[in-house]
Amino acid sequence: MVDSELLVDGPAVILVEPQLGENIGTAARAMANFGLRDLRIVNPRDGWPNEHARRAASRADHVFDRIRLFQTVEEAVADLGYLVATTARSRELAKTVRGPASAAGIMRGHMVGGVRAGILFGRERIGLTNEEISLADEIVTLPIDPQFASLNIAQAVLILAYEWRRSGLESEESGLRFTTPNDSRPATKQELIGLFEHLEGALDAVTFFRPAEKRPVVVQTLRAMLQKAQFTEADIRTLRGVVAALENRPTRPRKRADGTETTSREAED
DSSP states (O other): OOOHHHHHHHEEEEESOOOOOOHHHHHHHHHHHHHOOOOESSSSSOSSSSSSHHHHHOHHHHHHHHHHEEHHHHHHHTTTEEEEEEEEEEESSSOOOOHHHHHHHHHHHHHHTTTEEEEEEOOOOOOOOHEEEETTTTTEEOOOOOSSOOHHHHHHHHHHHHHHHTSSSSSSSGGGOOOOOOOOOOOOHHHHHHHHHHHHHHHHHHOOOOOOHHHHHHHHHHHEEETTTTTTTHHHHHHHHHHHHHHOOOSEEEEOOSEEEOOOOOOOO
């Protein structure tokens, strides 16, 4: 049975000997963006605690306050059953190499099965040693431009964290914070035909179709264009209001400044 806390925290992120506190803080912030909470640090160069790291975390306190400090990589990964190591360099190691999306799916599968997983990130300048990578089950690398393979630690954490969250969603759009408003149903064919006929009648009134024998072809073209828009019921009402305004049709009764009512579209003086 899966331990729900595993999926809540996500895979552990292990930073090996990070040089700058700012990189630790921005990595924590990236984790918070996509729901990861287990950040482990191995022997940070500038010691710990680090106020530069806290400031860079930008209020990701629920991640930052749980950071655990370790002296060696072996200690930091001791409780993990599945570990991937990130590297941008070719290694003479007989390990499976995966992209971030594939790795995230494999990690989620392990964690659903109750196996704790983690991602190992190396030093800013030299990355991970072969000995450290040998502790991992697989290697993760990114499809970056080989002409410029240098990637900031927090950027790499952000990409893996995003793919982890994405692996748990039915679709990318299902996890979006803002979605397209859905307060109006799709227009029915009857409503769409009503718009067509209203527009065509207004165009007839101003002799738009010239010569008259080309009217059927032009009407067919207009209808095909409008059909592509996939209008909602609200869209149809708005467009018919636009056409009515161009026809200068009477509006709903409204009061003038002097208290009388009018249906005219003309502006008052």
